[in-house]
Amino acid sequence: MTVRIDLNADVGESFGAWTLGDDDALLPHLTSANVACGFHAGDPTTLRRTCAQASAAGVAIGAQVGYRDLAGFGRRFLDVDPADLTADIVYQIGGLDALARTHGSAVRYVKPHGALYNATVHHHAQARAVVDAVRTLDPTLPILGLPGSALLQLTEEAGLRAVPEAFADRAYAADGTLVPRGIPGAVLSDPAVIAERAVALATTGLITAIDGTEIAVTAASLCVHGDTPGAVAIAAAVRAGLAAHGVEVASFVTA
Secondary structure, three states: OOOEEEEEEEEOOOEOOEOOOOHHHHHHHOOEEEEEOOOOOOOHHHHHHHHHHHHHHOOEEEEEEOOOOOOOOOOOOOOOOHHHHHHHHHHHHHHHHHHHHOOOOOEEEEEEOHHHHHHHHHOHHHHHHHHHHHHHHOOOOOEEEOOOOHHHHHHHHOOOOEEEEEEOOEOEOOOOOEOOOOOOOOEOOOHHHHHHHHHHHHHOOEEEOOOOOEEEOOOOEEEEOOOOOOHHHHHHHHHHHHHHOOOEEOOOOOO
């Protein structure tokens, strides 16, 4: 049986005159694109252009929703009232979907960004706020998240599609969570090493944690970060490595 897996990355994170990442070169290597929604990064012109590029490349567009935190790039936890967070997420998805539709596409899934992503692993109130936003806006949208997280558990309980993902370029703790970015070794940058980890995740469902233990990680999608230096080379190496091992790379949704 052919192994099939999605490859996603964060894009659309430039803002005004400030450029982050090389979306033009990165998108052709992806099957799904987590497009910023203006709260942690991205301005309307950037996001519209990113949606156009993704649509032209046949890459599925996902709304990467986050905290209202441009200054912190959405990587600081915010104690947001759940009702406010739900409204913020509906707003972000709706805005990005409108921009995508101007180029013949649409938002196909939702993925929290940064600190919100990490919070929804254990923070049930914020995880439920994300699920409530998707359920009330468009319950056909899958939600991408960490295996075993409160987010995916609540997604399934709400009758929505939960899509587990793994991170080829991030270090894991022994409990299956991501090592915080402030710890040395939390973010990987060697394309060969990242590609090897991606192949292992896709073919065996196993990865070596930062303490050396081998842990099981279930994933329908693999993530590499578009803001990492060398992101294009990393994505290319992952695609090549997966292809060399007979893994089909395809989005979990229709582009």
